[in-house]
Amino acid sequence: GENVEQHPSTLSVQEGDSAVIKCTYSDSASNYFPWYKQELGKRPQLIIDIRSNVGEKKDQRIAVTLNKTAKHFSLHITETQPEDSAVYFCAASINAGNMLTFGGGTRLMVKP
């Protein structure tokens, strides 16, 4: 089955700096890669996703890149703000709507 590795497990940045979280996956058939943000004690919520036919996608301060050859994808947050502090999960699945395999999560702390 699919295996998703996520690094780093914790990340501390100064407000205004950029944060990068990286994930690798094992199943070359995976073609849907969402990123979820989970605030303390709350449910994970989708913040951005990318499909395998796209190399990069941006939404304001958030961007994701995908390298299918190397089987890795990354989340980039620019101009970080304290409210960006949360746990971020990457995931992979063969098709949107199908079973997601999650990475282990990254606890991002943005220091004011």
Next chain:
Amino acid sequence: SQTIHQWPATLVQPVGSPLSLECTVEGTSNPNLYWYRQAAGRGLQLLFYSVGIGQISSEVPQNLSASRPQDRQFILSSKKLLLSDSGFYLCAWAGPRHTEAFFGQGTRLTVV
């Protein structure tokens, strides 16, 4: 619009007692349904997924079971809880016309 309901929000149960967590989805039909567990400070572990009534797949051997008695109802159960069953349980649904998995609010289970 689609909504997902999960209850209870918190639960404290003694070791050896039974468990029943319920999840229902509204506004969609034939969803894929999932149960995830999140141990404290850890990632999301897929426990069960279901693609239809009575169809349950288990990802990890454990003390828990799942059932899907109706199209939009997914139940997580245990006959006898263990201390190691403590965690944050999340129900999720996804559908072929949607590009993301939607999570319920979660149930924080503490086995004492």
